[in-house]
Amino acid sequence: MSSTIKFANVILERNERSVGFPTLYCTADQPFVFDKEEGAWRLFDRGHFDFTTYFNSLSVMKLARYTDATRFFLHLEVKGAACTYRQTVADALSAHPEVLEETEHVFSASDDWQTLDVELTLLDGTVVAGFELTCDGPVFIQNSYYSVEIPHELRDVELALATTTFKKEKFIEHNIGLVRTEILESDEDIARHFSMHVIDNGRTLDVDRLAGGRITISPNDNVGGAGGFTRGMIEAMEQTPRATHVLLMDDDVAVSPESIKRTYNLLRMLNEEFSEAFISGAMLNYEIGDEQWEDTGFMTRQGTFAPAKPPLRYSKFEDVIYNEAFSIPKEIVKLDQRYAAWWFCCIPISVIEKNGLPLPVFVRCDDAEYGVRCKPRIITMNGLCIWHMSFHVRYNAAVERYQTTRNTMIAQATTGFAPKSDFMYEMRNNVRLELKKFGYANAELVLDAFEDFMRGPEFIGTPGVAEETFMRANRNKEKLVPFDELQRQAHELGLTQFDLVKIDRQLIDSDKPRSRVERLSDYAFDNHQRLMVNEGQGYAVIPVLGWAYPAGVIRGKKYLIVIDWYNRCGAIRAKDPVRYAAIEKRLKDDLKRYKREIAGLRKRYAAHRDEFTSVAFWKHYLGM
Template sequence: MPALKFANILLEQNERSMSYPSLYCKSTEPVIFNKNEQAWELSGQGDFDFTTYFNSLSVEKLMRYTNAEGFRLHLELKGSAAKVLQTYADAFASHPILMEDNCIEVAPSDDFYEYELDIQVPNGSVLTGFKIETTGSLFLGNCYYIVNHSSPQKNVELVLATTTFKKESFIKHNISLVNQSILSSGEDIANHFNMHVVDNGRTLDVEKLTTEHIHIHPNNNVGGAGGFTYGMILAMEQQPKATHILLMDDDVAVSPESIKRTYNLLKILNDEYKNAFISGAMLNYEVGDEQWEDTGYMTERGTFAPAKPGLRLTKFEDIVYNETFWVPKEIRKSGQRYAAWWYCCMPIEVIEKNGLPLPVFVRCDDAEYGVRCKPHFITMNGLGIWHMSFHVRYNAAVERYQTTRNTLIAQHTTGFAPHSDFFAELRNNIRLELKKFGYENAELCLDAFEDFMKGPEFYSAQGMAEKTFMDANKNKEKLIPFDQLEKAAHAIGLTDFHIRDIDRQLIDSDKPRTFIQRASDLITDNNQHRIVSDGEGYAVIPVLGWAYPAGAIRGKKYLIVIDWYNRMGAIRTRDNNRYSVIKRRYKEDLKKYKQIKNDLSARYSQSRETVTSLEYWKSYLNI
């Protein structure tokens, strides 16, 4: 029966592995890299359990997605006497279940010896792993899982495409990892792999970074959508032509082993899943065992949401839950699920069938494409990246301008998310910003709506995507450093405001409201409509656009918004006249939309074939 070396037993030397070692191995003694031996050392008598996020084997998913028919564990060991025991978990396991009768006795030795364990898969198994009980120090050499499969392996040419804009440290580090751990690995992937870096900032040293399999492409600033589309075109036109493309953000940390496992998975997919999207999870860059998203979907109210609840991947029950979780039926049937492009692998054949992405610069490009293609989605423990926290990356130009405009464009062009009400989301966001005196950000929503009404000819014109995004960044609310914020507060009479008195508990707190107060806030938009007041005092609130500390903000004259992570903030002042102007503008925009709705929808729908075509994109990218 054919066999495939599927997954290396992974131990790493980096900040995350030091901070969260139980993502890799849970042990009673340290696991260290021995420089003299150039091998990992289980350092002392103890128990070392590899039934973890990175080192368990997802047998249930492998049986579902691939032609797998059996599994083996290959170990190369030297040192003290030890015992290797298989472990497994069913859907209800809160800790690894030991299989005492399926084990290997390891004799003490001064040289590496090879051992293989046939893995048993009891009924109901979700994942399997192994535990090593040592009598002293033991060294691990080349250790990995083998998958026996029933059909010939598929030919795979994998492209990793990433687009970057002036994030040299991230991208150079990832290029180095690819060189060291993939292209120099001696594994099959090394001969069937290319990395295309689309440099929208034109700041990378092309000559220094380019190799036979790593290619740097200086490019105009066309955003993530344009950069990833360029990557797709390069993958389709390279020699040999790629079979699959893995899209990955630039500002992420990745284990090269995730890429290797993705490649190996592609080689043995069964017919049902051969055109699936392989979606990598988003883990928290700063809290390395925290998983935020593992595929997402568009809600009925028009927001992006994770399909799974948040998990902590050093908890064994969460590792199991991550594998057993079934996306709720209402989400699956809605057809509104997608895989984000921080780590998403898709077949070139699917791209050729469904066309290229929309030229929307940033935001919604990946969601629209995933919904448009309607693929199966594959997720699995050990496949993913670490990305910066949402509160670190909050940008009103993205959330209020890009998201508002692009969701409407996508829905009208390709029928994206037909069950989502993006007009309701527009209305809610404008009201939310107005209640919090975020007038600049409310105006960004209207800028987006008005630019959407200019039709496909406007947003798809060469250079317009960058210009409109730069304009949005110019027009959004400006934050200033804490020391300047305190001086600005004192200058307008808020002399009791001191940064030293502020903490996260205060920023994130709210106050209760009575029913009457809630009704009043709803009717008056925090006393800016019908019952109008000048307000008094101030409140401190988070900068995040979706935060609504309704009790804290009601009746205030000033709101001090805080971005605590970046130590920035802004002072918002109640302006009832500006509120009225924005409300009037919104009303006039809605009236205009009703007049042009049918014609506008038809123009967007008719533009689909053009803006997703290879010919359009080559012209747009100056290829």
């Protein structure tokens, strides 16, 4: 018995990203606007409108892989001026959509809605299919969608959305409103099989005003993203009716409800091979709406998090195709350390039952550890995404130096996370990097993390410790001050040449080459802070990002002025060989202790694996 399901709506949206980057939805030589009177979108005037885009092309190649799809269809509703429909296709080498002239259908001018239902024509190697409209004048479009036929019954799906928030009311209240109006109040099948769990770690949301129906809000202790998402998983497993899948989504994101609808529809069609796959949504740049930062990631051998794909821009058609046709490189496949980040990640409840719950690590590495532990097949697809603030906006040393260092080590010791990654190398490298840039406070954060890891699972698993240690890291990290205070401090130190008016990003991000002798000197003496110690002269301006290493610029300087240009703040670092020596000694002592204790420490962590990932532990930890 075959089944046909409406999979993807043809959408045009009204938000900052659709206005700023309309080619995510439609490539046109005329504008398109929403007409409130008609309740439909108006393709504004005589012109050409191509819907073979990131959101509005159909991912036939991936649907054929993830499902048992046999046929694909388009339903189109238009009225207004005369217009001509033609189907488009594209293969892996397409720079532009190919128009299939034989599919042409002419709509006569009409004030009444006209419909077209067609089966899509596919060519060998088709990656995506779409359509274009050539209009003689204004045309309205509504209620248009792609559907898919599969040769068996659809799967029963109960989808629960779990989102964790901490004092980000603007984002989360907007997303609650979208879910209520665009999903729960829609006439689509998902409305009857969807629920939303908001875990309020800040206890600031108005439950009476925002909750109701299939939307629940759970005031929670501040247990970080790991604790909040875990509570969402538990609530999804215990809700009535019981969820079959839980969709984890960050709070501080913008999302198209259509991405959630397509996730639900895709779950209903999955074939056996992908029946327990994770569905991973891409992270697009909140401020540059067509720019993709990550679409699944992996752990490198050096112990860092890395995106599996290069940066892409979805206003470029070739990037829309590249994203769909992309195959994970062999070197990443061989590592077997891929994960799907939890800004948008749909996980089957059956997988949670088999592999347990996440680790109690507060924030950072919880999603990567869980993905690597479960080793699922991972589904990605154009149109499944969220928009998130970019990394340079969100850089926080308490996260990157403390949480990341500690949590990767905890994860590896507890569940065998990323066995091919050398987190000790990354720890030592980050201490050395911060010391070379006079970032002593942040180097100490790395050692705080290392030492807290060595305190063992009994310390980590204690309720309240996760929040306490993160708050401590935030107190101890390098303090940035507003630009006016930074300018005042510079002049107080006698750096009279420093003038923020003359600072630009070219200067902040610049570096200069070093000779081989200079490189060897920097390696041996850490910018002359050991052995051949000297005070240094002058200053250099460098970026705040911890992974930046403008080695040529910082050589021989007495001061380094760290700039966070986006947030208009910074700090002045002074070379301090005494503090450098103290941190070096602390590192050596920690490494000696690590060498003595690591075998027993790993056994203790591994012995806590079943406890840390159990429902009973987490209910106690969360005070449920």
